[in-house]
Amino acid sequence: MSKTLSEKLWERHLVHEAPGDQDLLYIDMHLVHEVTSPQAFDGLRLANRPVRRPDLTLATADHNVPTIHIDRPIADPVSATQLRALDTNCAAFGIELYPLAHPNQGIVHVIGPELGLTMPGMTVVCGDSHTSTHGAFGALAFGIGTSEVEHVMATQCLPQIRPRTMAITVDGDLQPGVTAKDVILAIIGMIGTGGGIGHIIEYRGSVIRALSMEGRMTICNMSIEAGAKAGMIAPDDTTFAYVEGRKYAPRGVLWERALDDWRTLPTDSAAEFARDVALDGSAIRPHVSWGTNPGQVVPIDGAVPSPESFDDAGAREVAARALTYMGLVPGTPMREIAVDTVFIGSCTNSRIEDLRLAADVVAGRTVKPNVRAMVVPGSMMVRAQAEVEGLDRIFKDAGFEWRAAGCSMCLGMNADKLRAGERCASTSNRNFEGRQGPGGRTHLVSPAVAAATAIAGTFATPSELG
Amino acid sequence: MQPVTRIVGTAAPLDRSDVDTDQIIPASWLKRVERTGFGIGLFSAWRENDPDFVLNRPEFGGAKILIAGPNFGIGSSREHAVWALTDFGFEAVVSPRFGDIFRNNATKTGLVPVVVSEEFGEALLRAVEHDPTLEIMIDVAEGWISAPSVGLESEFTLDEFTRHRLLEGLDDIGLSLRHVDKISAYETGRPAWMPSVDPD
Numbered sequence: 001m002s003k004t005l006s007e008k009l010w011e012r013h014l015v016h017e018a019p020g021d022q023d024l025l026y027i028d029m030h031l032v033h034e035v036t037s038p039q040a041f042d043g044l045r046l047a048n049r050p051v052r053r054p055d056l057t058l059a060t061a062d063h064n065v066p067t068i069h070i071d072r073p074i075a076d077p078v079s080a081t082q083l084r085a086l087d088t089n090c091a092a093f094g095i096e097l098y099p100l101a102h103p104n105q106g107i108v109h110v111i112g113p114e115l116g117l118t119m120p121g122m123t124v125v126c127g128d129s130h131t132s133t134h135g136a137f138g139a140l141a142f143g144i145g146t147s148e149v150e151h152v153m154a155t156q157c158l159p160q161i162r163p164r165t166m167a168i169t170v171d172g173d174l175q176p177g178v179t180a181k182d183v184i185l186a187i188i189g190m191i192g193t194g195g196g197i198g199h200i201i202e203y204r205g206s207v208i209r210a211l212s213m214e215g216r217m218t219i220c221n222m223s224i225e226a227g228a229k230a231g232m233i234a235p236d237d238t239t240f241a242y243v244e245g246r247k248y249a250p251r252g253v254l255w256e257r258a259l260d261d262w263r264t265l266p267t268d269s270a271a272e273f274a275r276d277v278a279l280d281g282s283a284i285r286p287h288v289s290w291g292t293n294p295g296q297v298v299p300i301d302g303a304v305p306s307p308e309s310f311d312d313a314g315a316r317e318v319a320a321r322a323l324t325y326m327g328l329v330p331g332t333p334m335r336e337i338a339v340d341t342v343f344i345g346s347c348t349n350s351r352i353e354d355l356r357l358a359a360d361v362v363a364g365r366t367v368k369p370n371v372r373a374m375v376v377p378g379s380m381m382v383r384a385q386a387e388v389e390g391l392d393r394i395f396k397d398a399g400f401e402w403r404a405a406g407c408s409m410c411l412g413m414n415a416d417k418l419r420a421g422e423r424c425a426s427t428s429n430r431n432f433e434g435r436q437g438p439g440g441r442t443h444l445v446s447p448a449v450a451a452a453t454a455i456a457g458t459f460a461t462p463s464e465l466g
Numbered sequence: 467m468q469p470v471t472r473i474v475g476t477a478a479p480l481d482r483s484d485v486d487t488d489q490i491i492p493a494s495w496l497k498r499v500e501r502t503g504f505g506i507g508l509f510s511a512w513r514e515n516d517p518d519f520v521l522n523r524p525e526f527g528g529a530k531i532l533i534a535g536p537n538f539g540i541g542s543s544r545e546h547a548v549w550a551l552t553d554f555g556f557e558a559v560v561s562p563r564f565g566d567i568f569r570n571n572a573t574k575t576g577l578v579p580v581v582v583s584e585e586f587g588e589a590l591l592r593a594v595e596h597d598p599t600l601e602i603m604i605d606v607a608e609g610w611i612s613a614p615s616v617g618l619e620s621e622f623t624l625d626e627f628t629r630h631r632l633l634e635g636l637d638d639i640g641l642s643l644r645h646v647d648k649i650s651a652y653e654t655g656r657p658a659w660m661p662s663v664d665p666d
């Protein structure tokens with residue numbers, strides 16, 4: 001029978017299935033971080049259970065770490081306690097941990113792929129909703145809650161309801177200056193924040209095939225913003241070339257065997273999806289969000305919409321609330337909106353390719369006076385690579401702060417926060433109320449638009465800079 | 467987990483769609499390493515900034531059921547959102563659509579996610595706004611939600627496994643461990659190219 005990529009992966013990982021039970025899936029890699037794990041470790045202790053497969057578990061500290069002065073003691077005592085709990089728990093349960101300042105430390109979804117721990121055909125979970133990122137490799141990857149973290153630790157399995165399949169096909173050619181971030185923002189703008197609930201999305205089409213692995217990760221990363229259980233892209237030569245030679249990638253005969261296996265994964269040509277959505281890639285423009293959820297976006301050439309322009313009453317109300325929170329007036333051209341802060345970072349856009357692109361835009365230019373601009377590399381490896389390439393100098397010379405790795409202002413758990421009323425162009429993934437700091441106003445953009453906006457002071461694309 | 471068979475009580479109407487888990491429990495609360503004490507953080511930004519916010523209104527004090535618009539619990543995977551709701555006193559949330567991770571998290575702690583049609587959700591929300599003392603019944607065993615005094619009732623679906631777990635108060639790790647032989651057998655057949663983490 002013809003099957004989709006996600007169906008093949010689901011079936012390969014079935015440990016148990018029976019009527020009246022949820023499917024029990026085997027988990028090939030479990031990534032752990034400090035925020036969603038302490039209560040799971042406590043649960044194991046209470047029930048006197050070990051971690052079944054510490055060798056399939058990797059921990060790092062990312063959400064709650066400082067990104068400056070990382071060699072000093074952590075100032076916030078509550079954060080320090082949480083990071084200490086991760087150290088103690090990993091030591092007690094035999095889990096490998098990349099702590100703050102370790103050369104492999106970084107955002108879970110950046111370090112998994114760069115170490116070669118994320119590969120096609122695997123199941124990957126993490127107590128973090130953006131685990132969907134790893135689906136870019138043709139892996140089945142999804143975010144879980146703390147009870148499920150404990151479940152995976154104890155059993156290396158998870159009971160799950162089988163999601164429905166959904167294809168999103170983006171054909172055509174992207175116009176110059178349009179990036180993967182713009183593609184995914186356009187998709188969420190179209191299907192909405194609940195559009196993917198209960199589904200695993202497979203992204204297909206010529207635009208997706210032409211993307212680098214970094215671009216594909218950006219797309220899959222934001223699947224959760226459309227509500228999807230997971231996002232996936234079929235593995236191909238681009239995938240294999242990225243994986244080959246990485247720390248945990250198989251070598252020699254095993255590599256050949258893996259390749260043979262991975263080539264059988266793509267969706268069969270006769271397979272059908274429960275839902276099909278298509279977008280014309282050639283028509284996508286750079287996008288900016290205007291509201292307080294990632295579906296509230298417009299092309300940068302557009303203007304702040306008026307609530308009356310929405311068909312249903314619910315959407316009108318949500319839009320009106322969002323505009324009040326964001327302090328925006330309908331009809332204002334996006335290009336005339338000034339920002340206070342620019343944040344280049346997060347698991348969506350903090351990989352080396354993102355930093356190269358942004359550095360290219362700011363090289364030889366200066367950040368607009370009174371704009372605070374910062375670059376937070378996704379991992380210490382990305383940071384080191386950027387420094388080898390001299391990107392740090394370019395950013396610093398332009399007036400950006402150059403930080404150590406972590407989630408930072410993506411969620412404002414550490415000291416990197418927006419103040420109330422501050423407006424930020426951010427390469428992250430969530431523009432929820434208060435996400436980057438209480439009262440802060442977030443506009444989601446690509447690294448190219450973020451970089452150009454830092455220079456112009458108002459939303460801009462690189463091509464408009466003088 | 468305590469068994470949950472029936473919930474009877476009043477409700478609080480949260481007339482908003484797309485309520486994300488960052489609103490349910492803002493990030494500043496996530497530094498705690500315990501499972502308890504999150505109730506004071508529930509919707510803290512909205513409670514602090516809006517005196518008319520539903521949870522600030524005394525007539526909805528003591529509500530056991532939260533009625534919200536579509537797409538409740540989207541966004542971050544933080545189970546702290548569920549712990550905040552239960553710690554505050556909620557035993558069920560009613561919405562036409564839940565974020566998948568939130569919904570899973572809820573059932574692990576015994577917070578019942580009640581998925582209803584948009585029409586029913588809207589009607590129930592209006593009825594509760596009109597009469598904050600309205601008594602609502604949720605029957606987990608039968609999969610029914612009703613407000614008898616205003617003649618509203620509807621079925622809701624839960625998968626068999628989840629219903630069984632809620633009714634019996636079962637620990638689902640224990641349930642999975644019944645299959646430990648199958649897990650071990652599966653492990654012997656995993657491809658050799660799959661990675662395992664080396665200690666540094």
Ligand code: SF4
Pocket residue numbers: 062063107108109128130346347348406407410411428429
């Ligand atoms: S960068 Fe942001 S979205 Fe990504 S894992 Fe960290 S907090 Fe979550």
